[in-house]
Amino acid sequence: MTSPVNPPPRLLMGPGPINADPRVLRAMSAQLVGQYDPWMTDTMTETMGLYRDVFRTTNEQTFVVDGTSRAGIEAALVSLVEPGDRVLVPVFGRFGHLLVEIAERCGAEVHTIEVPWGEVFDPSAVEEAVVATRPKVLAVVQGDTSTTMCQPLEDLGEICRRHDVLLYCDATASLGGNPFETDLWGLDVVTAGLQKCLGGPSGSAPITLSPRAATVIDGRKHVEAGIRSDDDDDEDAAGVRIASNYLDLAQVMDYWGPRRLNHHTEATTMLYGARECARLLVEEGLDAAVERHARHGLAMLEGVRGLGLAVFGDVAHKMHNVVAVEIPAGVDGDAARSALLTDFGIEIGTSFGPLHGKVWRIGTMGHNARKDAVLVTLAALEQVLRAGGVPLTAGGGVGAAQEVYSS
Amino acid sequence: MTSPVNPPPRLLMGPGPINADPRVLRAMSAQLVGQYDPWMTDTMTETMGLYRDVFRTTNEQTFVVDGTSRAGIEAALVSLVEPGDRVLVPVFGRFGHLLVEIAERCGAEVHTIEVPWGEVFDPSAVEEAVVATRPKVLAVVQGDTSTTMCQPLEDLGEICRRHDVLLYCDATASLGGNPFETDLWGLDVVTAGLQKCLGGPSGSAPITLSPRAATVIDGRKHVEAGIRSDDDDDEDAAGVRIASNYLDLAQVMDYWGPRRLNHHTEATTMLYGARECARLLVEEGLDAAVERHARHGLAMLEGVRGLGLAVFGDVAHKMHNVVAVEIPAGVDGDAARSALLTDFGIEIGTSFGPLHGKVWRIGTMGHNARKDAVLVTLAALEQVLRAGGVPLTAGGGVGAAQEVYSS
Incomplete structure (x- = not known):
């Protein structure tokens, strides 16, 4: 026979997960409501607004992916990157290697630059690599818990704009505990998780997409599987269909947006938790x-x-x-x-x-x-x-x- | 200003999600514990055993995927199916079409048979299609809420064994409320969700894999991205790397198994919920x-x-x-x-x-x-x-x- 869940008392002072704020767990004990109940859609819309505050952005496309922070990372990359696209990853720890691995699985041609563990990149080194590799996407971790380092991002958005590169940032470990500015720094896509500075459990991945990132991703949804819809020589042609259904951000945007197109069944309890994490941060400032x-x-x-x-x-x-x-x-x-x-x-x-x-x-x-x-x-x-x-x-x-x- | 989450009272009598059993929500309010805490790994192992009872299987590879039921479906298909593999889907409602769509995104050559909404398939019709299309995987929904129909599965395992086909079943809507026998019926992979007959919230996807399915999936993990590791003419050669990292069941098996290789950060609160859902069913019988x-x-x-x-x-x-x-x-x-x-x-x-x-x-x-x-x-x-x-x-x-x- 098994017993009711009864975890031992622990003070979690590792690199995450940490103890959830009791307010978050209380919020998660609220009863469920149907997916298209007006109260539920209002709650989803409200959660989008709260995460705009957390990410410091005006991006309309700001919501949560139903999975752990890793699901958010993969949703960003699989939705942005088409097979054969070049992706540049500055690697300064374990989670940089994860971005490389996921981008490779998306079929990207991945280029990396590396510094020894315990260091970060000078923006000029990143720009040099951008110039040398001409990537579609620059994918960078802000805070890599494996080394404790926090990569300065202030200049990377400007570099990416200058070279017409999309800038993706994995802010899982850093958001809420370190300065972060989605719009001011010109970040196109940012993903996070609840289990670090946001004070919640793993299982929900907040994400924000700039209008230009949303346009790139949205353009992929009318494409048949594996088939370019137009002349391959036309660089504006819609590309290859997104390889995932679950993490297809074009569909997920339509699900969170005013059209409310059916996609997955919302992980309502995790949504309640994600909402309360954002409320805690916004209340504190x-x-x-x-x-x-x-x-x-x-x-x-x-x-x-x-x-x-x-x-x-x-x-x-x-x-x-x-x-x-x-x-x-x-x-x-x-x-x-x-x-x-x-x-x-x-x-x-x-x-x-x-x-x-x-x-x-x-x-x-x-x-x-x-x-x-x-x-x-x-x-x-x-x-x-x-x-x-x-x-x-x-x-x-x-x-x-x-x-x-x-x- | 936002308010603490305070959903209106609702009796959810639709096709799911339904109201969570209060015991499940109470279990989910328990505090977090570190991912490799001995209590946590014991709890994971115990949850695997509980779901073996629920699925009626002795499959070692029985665990939960951290995402909604749709994540479980995609994990099964992306891990089993390589680009170019043939997949047969008997479609008798909306969720059959979802299996088709996901298999297509995995690069499968998908074949379908269909009956009008409101009907199910005679096993002989499925066998005819198996013979005609020689699929690697037969993917079938047990209960499709779009039509309310429940496809009889008793004979499909034997058909699949006879023709050396892997049998995947989406039991999201049916498991726990309708007869289900993973081992007796010869099912290779089964996925589910918590938000239907299991009495929990969406966000965790129980899954079980037969030894032969586990072997097929495990064989794909030593492969470089997009590259066959051996002569293409050798049918036993390891195939194409699994296109997803998050839903790569080869890695997820190593994470749940005795090696406990690090993968995602466990969605601990959802795990507590999934465990309590299984306990409720096992206690009731x-x-x-x-x-x-x-x-x-x-x-x-x-x-x-x-x-x-x-x-x-x-x-x-x-x-x-x-x-x-x-x-x-x-x-x-x-x-x-x-x-x-x-x-x-x-x-x-x-x-x-x-x-x-x-x-x-x-x-x-x-x-x-x-x-x-x-x-x-x-x-x-x-x-x-x-x-x-x-x-x-x-x-x-x-x-x-x-x-x-x-x-």
Whole structure:
């Protein structure tokens, strides 16, 4: 026999998912309503407006994809990219590689530029690559949790406009906790998820599309499968039909738009959750939420340094909401994580690829970007490391964080 | 300013979604736990076992896809079907057309057979088409809510084994409310959703894969994008890489399996919901749940007949959980639905395609396959139709349903 779901108490201080804000879970316990009930369509329209505020955009085409943040990424790429299109991906961590993999599956000719993990790109390097590869789409992650780095985007929109390139940004890990400006920065498509700085569970992917991106995608919906509808030499001809039905943003736009054409059955409970995540951010104010993530992220950063631990990567370009902490020599990183989880109920993150076994990743995001969450994590980490024989200044972590809070 | 989510009270008696069982919504309000927390991986493993019971299978590869039922359909087809593969779809309603559309987008050469809406196929007609078209995959809907028909599947597995065809079934609308036997019927892949007879919200797609289906799909994961890994003449050569990352079941199997390879971030809240839906069914007993749907479905059927209304289609092959009611001459079907919703808080369904404007669809499924839901719907429908001038026997609907309940 199975029992009712009864998760153990956990403070989730990894790179996400984090504990959902209780308000989001309460919103998700509301009863369902039919898909075309006037209340439901009003709620969908209201959610579109809330996410325009979150993304800082006036884009009409702003809604949620029913799936995790990865579904949002794939919806963007499969809808924008036709087989044979060139896509440029500046890779500075694991999620850049994911963009490459997904674009390849869409049939793109993918070009990459790379920097070592722990660094970001200078915009001029991106422009050089744009000039060299002439892509249809530049696809870039803003914040890559695998390295904690946050790629500056301010100049990329202008570069893309100059070279007639569509700019897609995966803001899953960064949105809500770091400055973000869809319209001001000239981003064409942005996708996100709820499980990072938005304070909700994974399973809904907010997305926004500029008018020119929407036009490109909408132009693909009248095409027969795999058949160009016009002379191949005519560059304005409609292209190849979008390979996915579920993630076909041309159809999904018609579903969210005034025509309300039937598509999938709305994941209503996730919609309630996505709506409440946006309400929390809009109520707090986007600038205030970013400032909160900056403050608690700095407290965590100074706290781990106060414990005598080193921080990985170019800290000047670190996301506010996650820090990569070098595992001290002689410490078994997984055993320490396990002790934190088992004895203190606190989860911190492991790492991937070149950083595996070398750093822990500690997050301060969404509902958990709070003073008490930062201080108990530092206090518990101190105890676990001291028990493992690491010589630490007692209280050095909490003390350094407190200094940030009192400054 | 927006308000906390506060849906109006609705009794959802359409073809789905229906009101979620309160136990499912309570389960979904549980707090999140990290993706690789031992409690979480145990919960995932337990959910796999629960869905083996629901699907009546011993298939190791039984889990949920993070998306709506449509995501499950696309995951099945994009993972099974390579460009150029032949797929046969017996179409007896709208969701058959959806299978065609999705298979086409996967690059399949799709063949169809069709019967008029309101009928199902004789297995011999399916076998004839299998022989004529030699498909790799036979893709069939069990219950198509657009027509209310339930395609008998008992003989299709044997036909597919005889002709070495993979058999995929979309059981979204039928599972839990109609007899279903994955292993006994020889089904290779089955997908479902929560929002029909399972009593949950849309957003999670249970799926099961037979060992031979899993082998076919797993064989595609070592292939470079778009490139056959071996001589094209070698029919055993690994084929074309799966076009989707998000819905790549080869990767999703590795994520749910003992290797627990990282893929998407689990939609934990939807997982809690999916698990509770399965627990409800397993506690009640699958046979008892089907019997409950049969009983309340019959009460609704006899009730609408007792009101003097005609029922559409081959009632001998109707799903238990939905009935298509012919709109009486002179009645504005949408106005009547609107009155039911506005004045009585009850939603019934409209119709698509050839049935648009001709029938209403009334569901009795999941949490709403209950006597009180049936009787209040019949009582309210009587009032709305009498107010619209339709001559009805007062109490004829409720009376006929009561006779079913007392028999």
